[in-house]
Amino acid sequence: xxxxxxxxxxxxxxxxxxxxxxxxxxxxxxxxxxxxxxxxxxxxxxxxxxxxxxxxxxxxxxxxxxxxxxxxxxxxxxxxxxxxxxxxxxxxxxxxxxxxxxxxxxxxxxxxxxxxxxxxxxxxxxxxxxxxxxxxxxxxxxxxxxxxxxxxxxxxxxxxxxxxxxxxxxxxxxxxxxxxxxxxxxxxxxxxxxxxxxxxxxxxxxxxxxxxxxxxxxxxxxxxxxxxxxxxxxxxxxxxxxxxxxxxxxxxxxxxxxxxxxxxxxxxxxxxxxxxxxxxxxxxxxxxxxxxxxxxxxxxxxxxxxxxxxxxxxxxxxxxxxxxxxxxxxxxxxxxxxxxxxxxxxxxxxxxxxxxxxxxxxxxxxxxxxxxxxxxxxxxxxxxxxxxxxxxxxxxxxxxxxxxxxxxxxxxxxxxxxxxxxxxxxxxxxxxxxxxxxxxxxxxxxxxxxxxxxxxxxxxxxxxxxxxxxxxxxxxxxxxxxxxxxxxxxxxxxxxxxxxxxxxxxxxxxxxxxxxxxxxxxxxxxxxxxxxxxxxxxxxxxxxxxxxxxxxxxxxxxxxxxxxxxxxxxxxxxxxxxxxxxxxxxxxxxxxxxxxxxxxxxxxxxxxxxxxxxxxxxxxxxxxxxxxxxxxxxxxxxxxxxxxxxxxxxxxxxxxxxxxxxxxxxxxxxxxxxxxxxxxxxxxxxxxxxxxxxxxxxxxxxxxxxxxxxxxxxxxx
Numbered sequence: 001x002x003x004x005x006x007x008x009x010x011x012x013x014x015x016x017x018x019x020x021x022x023x024x025x026x027x028x029x030x031x032x033x034x035x036x037x038x039x040x041x042x043x044x045x046x047x048x049x050x051x052x053x054x055x056x057x058x059x060x061x062x063x064x065x066x067x068x069x070x071x072x073x074x075x076x077x078x079x080x081x082x083x084x085x086x087x088x089x090x091x092x093x094x095x096x097x098x099x100x101x102x103x104x105x106x107x108x109x110x111x112x113x114x115x116x117x118x119x120x121x122x123x124x125x126x127x128x129x130x131x132x133x134x135x136x137x138x139x140x141x142x143x144x145x146x147x148x149x150x151x152x153x154x155x156x157x158x159x160x161x162x163x164x165x166x167x168x169x170x171x172x173x174x175x176x177x178x179x180x181x182x183x184x185x186x187x188x189x190x191x192x193x194x195x196x197x198x199x200x201x202x203x204x205x206x207x208x209x210x211x212x213x214x215x216x217x218x219x220x221x222x223x224x225x226x227x228x229x230x231x232x233x234x235x236x237x238x239x240x241x242x243x244x245x246x247x248x249x250x251x252x253x254x255x256x257x258x259x260x261x262x263x264x265x266x267x268x269x270x271x272x273x274x275x276x277x278x279x280x281x282x283x284x285x286x287x288x289x290x291x292x293x294x295x296x297x298x299x300x301x302x303x304x305x306x307x308x309x310x311x312x313x314x315x316x317x318x319x320x321x322x323x324x325x326x327x328x329x330x331x332x333x334x335x336x337x338x339x340x341x342x343x344x345x346x347x348x349x350x351x352x353x354x355x356x357x358x359x360x361x362x363x364x365x366x367x368x369x370x371x372x373x374x375x376x377x378x379x380x381x382x383x384x385x386x387x388x389x390x391x392x393x394x395x396x397x398x399x400x401x402x403x404x405x406x407x408x409x410x411x412x413x414x415x416x417x418x419x420x421x422x423x424x425x426x427x428x429x430x431x432x433x434x435x436x437x438x439x440x441x442x443x444x445x446x447x448x449x450x451x452x453x454x455x456x457x458x459x460x461x462x463x464x465x466x467x468x469x470x471x472x473x474x475x476x477x478x479x480x481x482x483x484x485x486x487x488x489x490x491x492x493x494x495x496x497x498x499x500x501x502x503x504x505x506x507x508x509x510x511x512x513x514x515x516x517x518x519x520x521x522x523x524x525x526x527x528x529x530x531x532x533x534x535x536x537x538x539x540x541x542x543x544x545x546x547x548x549x550x551x552x553x554x555x556x557x558x559x560x561x562x563x564x565x566x567x568x569x570x571x572x573x574x575x576x577x578x579x580x581x582x583x584x585x586x587x588x589x590x591x592x593x594x595x596x597x598x599x600x601x602x603x604x605x606x607x608x609x610x611x612x613x614x615x616x617x618x619x620x621x622x623x624x625x626x627x628x629x630x631x632x633x634x635x636x637x638x639x640x641x642x643x644x645x646x647x648x649x650x651x652x653x654x655x656x657x658x659x660x661x662x663x664x665x666x667x668x669x670x671x672x673x674x675x676x677x678x679x680x681x682x683x684x685x686x687x688x689x690x691x692x693x694x695x696x697x698x699x700x701x702x703x704x705x706x707x708x709x710x711x712x713x714x715x716x717x
Contacts, residue, residue, distance in 0.1 A: 028048065028049055028050075029041035029048050029050050030048060034050070035050035036050070038052060039052050040052075040205065076089065076090035077090070078092055078094075079148070080094035080095070080110070082110065083109075083110025083111070084096075084110060084111060085097050085105035085106075085107075085110055085111065085112055086105050086107040086108070086109075086110040086129075087107060089148045094110055099112070102114060104116040104130075106119060106129040106130065107127055107129045107130075108123070108127060108128065108129030108150070109129060116129065116130035116131075117129075118132055118134075120134035120135070120150075122150070123135075123149075123151070124138055124139070124151060124152055125138050125139050125146075125147075125150060125151070126145050126146070126147040126148070126149075126150040126151075127150075134150060138152070139152035140152065140163055140164045140165055141164070141165065142154060142155050142158045142165040142189070143155060143158070143165045155189065157170075157188070157189025157190050158189060167186070167189060168189075169186045169191075170184070170186060170190070170191040171184035171185065171186045172186075177191060177193065177204075178191075178193035178204060179193065179195065179199075179201065179204060179205055180206075181196050181198075181199040181206035181208070181229075181230065182194055182195045182199070182201070182203040182206045183195075183196055183203075196230060198211070198229075198230030198231050199230055208227070208229055208230060209230075210227045210232075211225070211227060211231070211232040212225035212226065212227045212232055213227075218232060218234065219232075219234035219244050219245060220240075220242065220244060220245055220246050220247040221247075222236060222237050222247040222249075222271060223236045223237060223240070223242070223244040223245075223247050224236075224237055237271060238271070238272075239252065239270070239271030239272045239273075240271055249268075249271060250271075251268045251273075252266070252268060252272070252273040253266035253267065253268045254268075259273060259275065259286070260273075260275035260286060261275065261277065261281070261285060261286060261287055261288035263277060263278050263280075263281045263288040263312075264276055264277045264278060264281070264283075264285040264286075264288050265278060266285075278312070279312070280311070280312030281312070290309065290312065292309045292314075293307070293309060293314040294307035294308070294309045294314055295309075300314060300327075302316065302318065302322075302324065302326060302327055302328055304318060304319050304322045304331075305317055305318045305319060305324075305326040305327070305329050306318075306319055306326075307326075319353060320353070321334065321352075321354045321355075322353055331350075331352050331353060333350045333355075334348070334350060334354070335348035335349065335350045336350075341355060341357065342355075342367050342368060343357065343359065343363075343365065343367060343368060343369055343370035345359060345360050345363045345370040346358055346360060346365075346367040347360060347367075348367075362393075362394040364378075372391065372393055372394070374391040374396075375391060375395070375396040376389030376390065376391050376396055377391075382396060382398065382409075383396075383408050383409060384398065384400065384406065384408060384409055384410055384411040386403075386404040386411040386413070386434070386435055387399055387400045387404070387406070387411050388400075388401055388408075389408075401435055402435070403416065403434075403435035403436050403437075404435055413432070413434050413435060414435075415432045415437075416432060416436070416437040417430035417431070417432045417437055418432075423437060424437075424449055424450060425441065425445075425447065425450055425451055425452040427441060427442050427445045427454075428440055428441045428445070428447075428449040428450070428452045429442055430449075441455075442541070446494075455493055455494055455495075456491035456492060456493050456494065456714070457492060457494055457643060458489060458490075458716065459489060459491065459587070459590070459591045459641060459713075460489050461486050461487055461488055461489045462590070463483065463484065463485040464483075464484060464590050464593060464595075465481055465483055465484075465597070466481065466483075466484045466586060466589055466590075466694070467479045467480050467482060467661065467694050468481065468599070468692065468694035469481065472599055472604075472605070472692070472694070473604075473605045473606070473607075473689065474599070474605055474608040474687075474689025474695075475689075476695070476696065478660065478661075478696055479694045479695070479696060480660075480661050482661050482664055482665070483664040483665075484586045484590070484664075484666070484668060485665075485666040485667070486586065486587060486590055486666075486667060487667055488575055488667070488715050488716065489715075489716045490583075490587060490713050490714060490715050491713065491714050491716060492583060492587070492591050492643065492711065492712075492713045493711040493712050493713070494634070494642055494643055494644055495633035495643075495644045495711065496521040496522070496633055496645055496649060496650060496710065496711045497521070497522045497533065497709060497710055497711060497712065498518060498520065498522060498633055499511050499514065499518050499521070499522050501522070502525075502533065502557070503518065505533065506532075506533060506536065506556050506557050508557040508558070509522075510522075510523075510524045510525060510529075510557045510558065510559075510704070511523050511524055511706075512524050512706035513629055513630045513706060516629060516630050516631070516632070517632060519632040519633055519634075520630050520631065520632050520633065521630055521645070521650045521709045522709050522710075523650050523705070523706045523707065524704045524706055524708075525557070525704060525708070525709065525710070526559060526560060526561055526701060526702050526703065526704055527582075527653050527677045527701030527702070527703075528552065528560050528561050528562045528565070528701060528702070529556045529557065529559075530582055530653045530710040531546075531547045531549060531565065531581075532549065532556040533710075533712075534547065534579065534580040534581050534582065534712055535547055535579065535580075536556075537579075537580045537712065538578075541579075541580075543578050543579035543580065543714075544568060544577075544579050545579050546567060546568055546569065546574065546577035546578075546579045546580065546581040547565055547566065547567060547568065547581070548565070548566040548568060549562045549564070550562060550563060550564035550565075550566070551563025551564050559702075559704055561701075561702040573669070574655055574669060575667055575669075575715050576715070577714075577715060580712045580713070580714045581655065581712065581714065581715075582653055582654055582655045582710060582712065582713070583654055583655065583711070583712075584654065584655050584656060584667075584668065584669060584670070584713075585654045585655070585656040585670060585678045585680065585696075586665075586667075586668045588652070588654050588680045588681075589680070589693055591641060591643060591646070591713075592639065592646045592680075592681075592693045593693050594639045594640035594641040594643070595640060596639075596640075596693075599615075599689075599692040599693065599694070600615045600616055600619060600620075600691070600692065601619065601639040601646070601647075601693065602618060602619050602637060602639075603615040605688060605689060606688075607687075607688050608688060609624075609687050609688065610622070610624045610687055610688075611624055611688075612624055612625075613688045616647060616648070616688050616691055618636065618637045619636050619637045619647050620636055620645060620646070620647025620648030620682065620691050621636070621647075621649040621684050622648045622682055622683070622684065622686060622687065622691050623684070623685050623687060624687075624688065626648075626684040626685070628685065629684065630649055630650060630706075631649060631684075633645055633649070645681075646681055646693075647681060647691035647692075648682045648683060648684060648686075648691045649683065649684060649709075650681075650683050650684065650706075650707060650709035651679040651680065651681055651682065651699075651705075651708045651709070652679065652680050652681045652708075652709060652710050653677060653678075653679060653708065654677065654678040654680055655669070655670065655678075656668075656669065656670025656671070656677065656678045657670050657671040657672075657673060657675075657676070657677060657678070658671075658674055658675075658678050658696070658698035659671035659674055675700070676699055676701070677698060677699065677700075677701045678696060678697070678698050679696075679698055679699055679708060680695070680696070681695075682695065683708070684707070685707060686707075
């Protein structure tokens with residue numbers, strides 16, 4: 001094929017007006033991109049070369065692609081290897097020929113010999129080497145003899161098929177001969193290429209025909225033509241229907257009523273449609289909004305009317321207080337039209353579009369409802385602060401309250417204490433207060449002030465055995481029995497001093513169990529504070545104080561202590577005091593026993609623990625029944641002389657220093673000095689044996705405890 005390529009290159013060069021054949025690669029290509037502008041890459045045999053686009057390619061045929069041997073003359077290569085004579089295949093001779101006249105040259109073998117033997121055994125045509133021919137005219141039709149090879153060669157476009165040459169179908173043998181958009185037609189020894197419909201060209205090159213520009217009538221004027229490879233399509237434009245060759249207008253208004261708003265009118269046009277909002281609506285026709293005539297033109301209705309927009313229209317309604325058709329509205333006089341608009345106790349005043357109601361003098365309210373003015377609450381100063389104001393229709397009355405006298409506007413306090421001395425007990429003090437009075441039992445009496453009973457009981461003079469027998473359960477060694485005589489009667493408080501009594505006289509309450517209440521025993525007081533209370537009560541009763549306290553710090557109820565105490569009784573004898581005092585230890589046990597000799601004034605003791613002792617449980621409070629707190633005074637069984645809570649609740653201060661008993665004695669006052677003062681009676685947190693009549697305890701006189709209180713005594717003349 002190299003020979004073929006050279007022939008093709010030569011032809012193409014002439015066509016292109018080129019003369020340079022030295023570099024065949026200048027014209028070889030793989031695609032159009034390898035060629036210069038205006039050239040294209042075409043297949044030629046097994047090669048692809050650049051061809052000018054406007055070249056006349058009608059000459060292209062098999063003869064062009066595969067030229068015959070004659071066209072190869074310019075490029076024939078002599079063949080003389082081993083030959084000493086005869087032709088070299090290119091018109092020349094091999095060697096220098098045979099020597100002498102005796103040797104002959106065999107043109108087929110190229111050798112010299114004395115005789116020439118024809119050589120035709122494997123040759124079917126051509127010379128026999130000795131001047132004759134092998135099988136003259138033996139080549140089949142459409143072939144020629146290759147004189148050198150001695151073989152019959154089929155012409156271009158044919159191929160050997162046994163003894164004949166058959167036509168080659170180039171269309172199937174090589175599909176690259178024609179354009180892929182062309183039809184290849186085989187001919188005897190050759191072929192032709194014709195572009196398919198929809199394409200134009202020489203068959204080797206076929207370009208698509210644009211039917212849309214080449215023939216405007218291919219599609220309907222209302223259609224869009226789209227060129228395709230080797231064809232075209234027609235599609236009716238929007239607003240038209242059909243096959244594209246023929247298109248008719250679509251009536252969008254009937255085909256799709258939803259194209260426009262239901263409040264618009266649709267008008268069909270050629271290939272389209274228009275939407276126009278109906279009267280009373282505004283918008284682009286696809287969307288139509290109701291026109292609000294009330295805001296678009298406020299003057300449609302009266303200024304005294306309410307405009308209500310409706311679909312495609314509006315209504316006018318006169319406002320309350322006006323009448324008319326809405327376009328014209330006149331004021332309604334509500335005062336005459338409906339006298340009940342206002343209260344009967346109000347004045348109606350007509351205003352533009354409304355009315356006002358104002359309550360008449362002596363009434364208050366919104367005018368629709370009018371209530372009588374209550375002068376008593378509207379102006380409390382109309383009457384005295386000590387009078388009762390009574391409202392009347394349009395007026396009021398003032399009457400002085402009970403306890404006051406006057407005309408109601410001015411009221412003076414009535415002094416009930418002088419006006420009616422019997423309001424209080426004769427053993428109480430009446431105190432006049434503004435509009436009332438109070439009755440308070442005098443010191444030494446108890447009650448509500450209207451009724452007062454003596455808070456003290458009289459303890460008669462006498463003798464008793466002080467201390468406990470040696471076999472008494474729970475006894476302590478210092479309880480030595482001895483005879484005691486008390487020559488003076490005295491009075492003793494029925495109960496321990498209560499929190500309320502201390503509060504009333506001293507103005508405070510130091511008790512730990514203050515939540516127990518005013519009737520519970522006072523506790524958390526020092527021995528000195530008990531003396532201070534006794535002096536205060538004496539003063540309240542008009543009695544001389546029994547004690548003079550010196551070197552005191554703090555105040556009563558706040559932990560007061562003193563460095564010195566002097567008894568004011570004759571000779572410093574407590575029995576000689578006129579005022580209230582702490583009981584002597586002997587007085588305390590004498591009063592407890594009230595003539596009894598048992599551990600408790602109601603019987604003997606059965607336990608020494610916090611368990612249940614029936615006798616003690618009946619008369620006193622101890623750890624077995626208190627639930628760890630004090631209890632109101634006077635709730636347990638009283639002794640024979642009328643004393644309560646002598647067992648338990650709280651220990652009680654006595655006057656005496658704690659010390660050994662002196663033996664038989666009259667009116668004992670205890671040791672002259674000591675470190676602790678006597679405590680008697682047991683307490684809420686101690687065991688049963690501490691609540692016995694003979695039990696003796698003591699504490700520093702400056703000590704304060706929730707376990708310790710006191711009761712008072714006073715010597716009688």
